[in-house]
Amino acid sequence: MMDAVEFAGKVAVVTGGSEGIGHDFCRTLCGVGCEVYFCSRNADKGRLAAKALGARAHYYQADLTAPDQIQAFAAHVRESAGRVDYLINNAANDDRIKFSDLTVEDCDRMWALNLRSFLLMSRACLELLRRGEGKSVVNISTTNYMFGLSPFTVYNATKSGILGFTRSLARELGEEGIRVNMISPGWIMTEKQLRKYVTEEDKQTLLRDQCVKHLIEAKHVSPVMLFLLSSAACAMSGQNLVVDGGRYFQ
Numbered sequence: 637m638m639d640a641v642e643f644a645g646k647v648a649v650v651t652g653g654s655e656g657i658g659h660d661f662c663r664t665l666c667g668v669g670c671e672v673y674f675c676s677r678n679a680d681k682g683r684l685a686a687k688a689l690g691a692r693a694h695y696y697q698a699d700l701t702a703p704d705q706i707q708a709f710a711a712h713v714r715e716s717a718g719r720v721d722y723l724i725n726n727a728a729n730d731d732r733i734k735f736s737d738l739t740v741e742d743c744d745r746m747w748a749l750n751l752r753s754f755l756l757m758s759r760a761c762l763e764l765l766r767r768g769e770g771k772s773v774v775n776i777s778t779t780n781y782m783f784g785l786s787p788f789t790v791y792n793a794t795k796s797g798i799l800g801f802t803r804s805l806a807r808e809l810g811e812e813g814i815r816v817n818m819i820s821p822g823w824i825m826t827e828k829q830l831r832k833y834v835t836e837e838d839k840q841t842l843l844r845d846q847c848v849k850h851l852i853e854a855k856h857v858s859p860v861m862l863f864l865l866s867s868a869a870c871a872m873s874g875q876n877l878v879v880d881g882g883r884y885f886q
């Protein structure tokens with residue numbers, strides 16, 4: 637059984653926690669008593685987010701496309717907390733890029749955040765995860781690549797790479813008791829998605845295609861993240877959980 641008590645005083649690291657799904661992860665982890673270290677690029681937004689989250693939230697400005705800033709973020713966590721119990725690789729860029737418009741710069745930019753930062757952040761936190769008790773990593777992917785949606789070739793190339801990364805890291809770190817899992821959310825009604833992309837027609841399509849007849853929000857993904865981090869999931873590693881209201885069946 638999952639017991640929220642096990643999270644009290646644990647150290648969680650979340651990439652991209654100033655808004656969207658990552659922010660709800662931070663809210664949830666603070667709520668169960670974790671000390672939560674999160675980063676983003678926009679420091680004003682990040683500090684505001686930390687203020688809203690309360691005293692257990694610790695903001696650090698970092699651009700995860702820059703390897704030295706990933707190192708600096710991990711060093712900050714080491715100096716402040718001395719260990720990491722849980723790492724949630726979340727920040728990504730979901731730019732819609734028509735394949736015929738794709739450039740080298742797009743490829744590099746998307747790889748640097750959506751996949752390379754997952755690898756480098758995990759590497760930078762490895763010693764800290766070894767010192768922690770939680771020993772759990774959760775990587776955030778998407779169902780988008782499973783459907784092969786358009787125009788998302790570069791996004792989906794990076795997000796599907798998270799599957800191979802998750803499985804291989806789970807295998808490599810399993811002997812040390814570190815578990816690595818992945819969540820693939822469907823279309824999540826974040827502020828940004830609602831502002832930029834989601835139409836009334838999209839909502840009707842989702843409700844028609846999903847098994848459950850409510851739109852999926854970040855607050856529906858967070859409990860799954862918490863479960864994968866928890867000791868209740870001690871038998872799960874290298875796995876991918878889809879959270880999309882039952883739209884895609886694996």
Ligand SMILES: NC(=O)c1ccc[n+]([C@@H]2O[C@H](COP(=O)([O-])OP(=O)(O)OC[C@H]3O[C@@H](n4cnc5c(N)ncnc54)[C@H](OP(=O)(O)O)[C@@H]3O)[C@@H](O)[C@H]2O)c1
Nearest residue numbers: 652654655656657676677678699700726727728778823824
């Ligand atoms: N929303 C969805 O429908 C959906 C569906 C499936 C999967 N996902 C996945 O869920 C995760 C979160 O998505 P979201 O929609 O919640 O994203 P979001 O609303 O765009 O938020 C992204 C967060 O990451 C930060 N960030 C962006 N670029 C960064 C960088 N280079 N360095 C450091 N931080 C950076 C942003 O802050 P700054 O801009 O200030 O840096 C923000 O805090 C992603 O992995 C995404 O692929 C989302």
